[in-house]
Amino acid sequence: MEIVAKNLQALRRARKLSRLAVAEAVQISERSYQRYENDEREPSLPLFLALADFYSVTLDQLAGREPLPEEP
Numbered sequence: 001m002e003i004v005a006k007n008l009q010a011l012r013r014a015r016k017l018s019r020l021a022v023a024e025a026v027q028i029s030e031r032s033y034q035r036y037e038n039d040e041r042e043p044s045l046p047l048f049l050a051l052a053d054f055y056s057v058t059l060d061q062l063a064g065r066e067p068l069p070e071e072p
Helices: 003-015 019-025 032-036 043-053 059-063
Strands: none
Touching: 003 032, 003 043, 003 059, 019 032, 019 043, 043 059
16 A cells, blocks of 8 residues: 555655654554555554544545645
8 A cells, every 4th residue: 555655654744743753642663653654564444543533634535545635
């Protein structure tokens, strides 16, 4: 799911967050989050939901089925 990896990177960078900050917010290790951004692993459904909630986007946006919201 390369698009999920790209969207995770884009969302994190747009908010000027570190990987560690996101990982801590969704209660996973920094290395695990890095693997999702690098498209080495796919998030489980519960984690996918947590990431969408954290970034305030829909599952469709995170999955690339709808465009990500524009950042101010």
